[in-house]
Amino acid sequence: MIKENKEETLVKNRHQELELSDEVVLSMYENMLKARRVDERLWLLNRAGKIPFVVSCQGQEAAQVGAAFGLNREKDYVAPYYRDFGFVFAWGMTIKEMMLNNFAKAEDPSSAGRQMPGHFGYRKLRMLSHSSPVTTQNPHAVGIALAAKIKGDDIVSFVDFGEGSSNQGDFHEAANFAAVHKLPVIFMCENNHYAISVPLKHQLACAHVSDRAIGYGMYGESFDGNDPLAAYAAVKKAADRAHRGEGPTLLEANCYRLMPHTSDDNDMTYRTKEEVDEAKKYDGVITFADYLRSIGVLTKERENEMEEQIRKEIDEATDYAENAPFADPESVLRYVYEEKN
Amino acid sequence: MPVISYIEAITQALDEEMSRDDTVFVMGEDVGKRGGVFQATKGLFEKYGENRIIDTPLAESAIAGVGIGAAMYGMRPVAEMQFSDFMLPAANQIISEAAKTRYRSNNDWSVPMTIRAPFGGGVHGGLYHSQSMEAIFANVPGLKIVIPSTPYDVKGLLKASIRDNDPVIFFEHKRAYRLIKGEVPENEYVIPIGKADVKREGTDVTVITYGLMVHEALQAAEKLASEGISTHILDLRTVYPLDKEAISEAAKKTGKVLLLTEDTKEGSVISEVAAIIAENCLFDLDAPIRRLAAPDAPAMPYAGPLEHAFMVKPEQVEHEIRDLAEF
Numbered sequence: 001m002i003k004e005n006k007e008e009t010l011v012k013n014r015h016q017e018l019e020l021s022d023e024v025v026l027s028m029y030e031n032m033l034k035a036r037r038v039d040e041r042l043w044l045l046n047r048a049g050k051i052p053f054v055v056s057c058q059g060q061e062a063a064q065v066g067a068a069f070g071l072n073r074e075k076d077y078v079a080p081y082y083r084d085f086g087f088v089f090a091w092g093m094t095i096k097e098m099m100l101n102n103f104a105k106a107e108d109p110s111s112a113g114r115q116m117p118g119h120f121g122y123r124k125l126r127m128l129s130h131s132s133p134v135t136t137q138n139p140h141a142v143g144i145a146l147a148a149k150i151k152g153d154d155i156v157s158f159v160d161f162g163e164g165s166s167n168q169g170d171f172h173e174a175a176n177f178a179a180v181h182k183l184p185v186i187f188m189c190e191n192n193h194y195a196i197s198v199p200l201k202h203q204l205a206c207a208h209v210s211d212r213a214i215g216y217g218m219y220g221e222s223f224d225g226n227d228p229l230a231a232y233a234a235v236k237k238a239a240d241r242a243h244r245g246e247g248p249t250l251l252e253a254n255c256y257r258l259m260p261h262t263s264d265d266n267d268m269t270y271r272t273k274e275e276v277d278e279a280k281k282y283d284g285v286i287t288f289a290d291y292l293r294s295i296g297v298l299t300k301e302r303e304n305e306m307e308e309q310i311r312k313e314i315d316e317a318t319d320y321a322e323n324a325p326f327a328d329p330e331s332v333l334r335y336v337y338e339e340k341n
Numbered sequence: 342m343p344v345i346s347y348i349e350a351i352t353q354a355l356d357e358e359m360s361r362d363d364t365v366f367v368m369g370e371d372v373g374k375r376g377g378v379f380q381a382t383k384g385l386f387e388k389y390g391e392n393r394i395i396d397t398p399l400a401e402s403a404i405a406g407v408g409i410g411a412a413m414y415g416m417r418p419v420a421e422m423q424f425s426d427f428m429l430p431a432a433n434q435i436i437s438e439a440a441k442t443r444y445r446s447n448n449d450w451s452v453p454m455t456i457r458a459p460f461g462g463g464v465h466g467g468l469y470h471s472q473s474m475e476a477i478f479a480n481v482p483g484l485k486i487v488i489p490s491t492p493y494d495v496k497g498l499l500k501a502s503i504r505d506n507d508p509v510i511f512f513e514h515k516r517a518y519r520l521i522k523g524e525v526p527e528n529e530y531v532i533p534i535g536k537a538d539v540k541r542e543g544t545d546v547t548v549i550t551y552g553l554m555v556h557e558a559l560q561a562a563e564k565l566a567s568e569g570i571s572t573h574i575l576d577l578r579t580v581y582p583l584d585k586e587a588i589s590e591a592a593k594k595t596g597k598v599l600l601l602t603e604d605t606k607e608g609s610v611i612s613e614v615a616a617i618i619a620e621n622c623l624f625d626l627d628a629p630i631r632r633l634a635a636p637d638a639p640a641m642p643y644a645g646p647l648e649h650a651f652m653v654k655p656e657q658v659e660h661e662i663r664d665l666a667e668f
Binding site: 109111112141147148149173180335336337339 | 366392393395397398400402403405406407408409410411412413414415416418430433434437438441442443444445446447448449450451482483485505506507
């Protein structure tokens, strides 16, 4: 289920081959770490009764951050899904904004506390708003690409979703539409092997979500979701194809969901601790740090600095968000339709 | 003033909006070379090309969902559902997405999209080419639902829908396409969404209705006028959100109200109209509110006599108005 890490490759500098500088890969790691530490804090806040709900990203940060780095972060449009902490951080959302989102406060840029946590959206960052019925964002991403094609804008439209979601009709309709119209869309499935409690084998009869690509007449590829460099390379390649007018790509990141589905779930009712512990050996946050250390890019000093800076930011953001006001109850009637002055 | 058909008014509105605004484009099944199965987009493919008159795969959820994405990018898509009966696969995109995008993003994103869909019976369309779908969407804040009855209203309201910055469902009565003709001015005009229209002034009985039923009511009123019964007819034009003021005003005018729809009765748009009148005009009423609608059976059958039995008939409209007048 989980791809073996190839220990021997860890000592080789793999990011140079991808023309990524040391600073860029450190920034990748920093975003992954940010997502992990924020997620851990959210569970604490939930268990302390300060926030009602957590939906977790743990185990998927590597794929998320690598993917974001493979896109043009100044131009492209993205439709991340609710686990995409690593993606939205790499895309420009701040820890403070993330905390405001999780505390559901008025300043939450995604929805001002209207939506449950993790339902990201941020027009300033060209990040589409999404809902809870899954995979509805896939046709939206296709629409972005169609509009860009009509206007003659050279952009890529990127969308994320889970493997359970890949069984929805909207997944199929969006993929087919994008392929027929040869649109610059990257569909990336974060296969974390569980749709709440239902394991992969009860969701798909094929080995990989990306195996479905051929049915749409598009290119498909699976990669190790614990490796941000693999994610970067796959997304970069898909983006290059899109820019060349070669149409959409279906990618699958092989990840593992390390935490329960949400704070309301008990995963020990359907999987074993041994299985989760085994998966933790391949946790991208750990293995990528090992890689960066082994090639001397991540020094002890830099690591401490990063951890310290992130902790400080999370502390400040938590305080700020906890004390920030909720939206005015009367605002519940606002923005049903456009308000003209 | 030139006289044109209901469907010509649609084509004209699309053509004019596409030529005045580059962001307007049409997408749907058979809208391209074929010009639409009803010919609503006739000639537009030749004029605007495949980039702006887009034949889509046969997949209604994608038509709505891709339209939503394009609208979020800043376009003004006009998405065509070939028959309103086929738009249920798109219901999640319309109800969960288009209707809620502005609200859930706290005004950050919006969906300026128009969904056109032919509806209505009396065309030997059987269960799935005859239905009225408006009630399914008429409990969804964030949506606007327009149902015009005349070529004049079609043109002005379709232009308003395309220019609106929120999602609009524009239901067109397919039997009206070639049956209903009317005067349409050559100069540019737009009719505001959300405003009902008095189609006939009268003093004895008020009929509140929409779509093709407006014409049934007008014909009945004409006939009853010779008997000395004066009928007031209000055409809702927008069935969601409803023009509560115009409804109250029309109800109070005669104190006797007949609500008319070709949709099935229970939970229909006119049921909401009845509630508005009951809340606001109870003491102005001189008779109980009456509803005339299709029976609460799933949808109209194909066979001629069965279809006829299902539909609201002119003599029923006439009978109800007369009965109310005599109450």
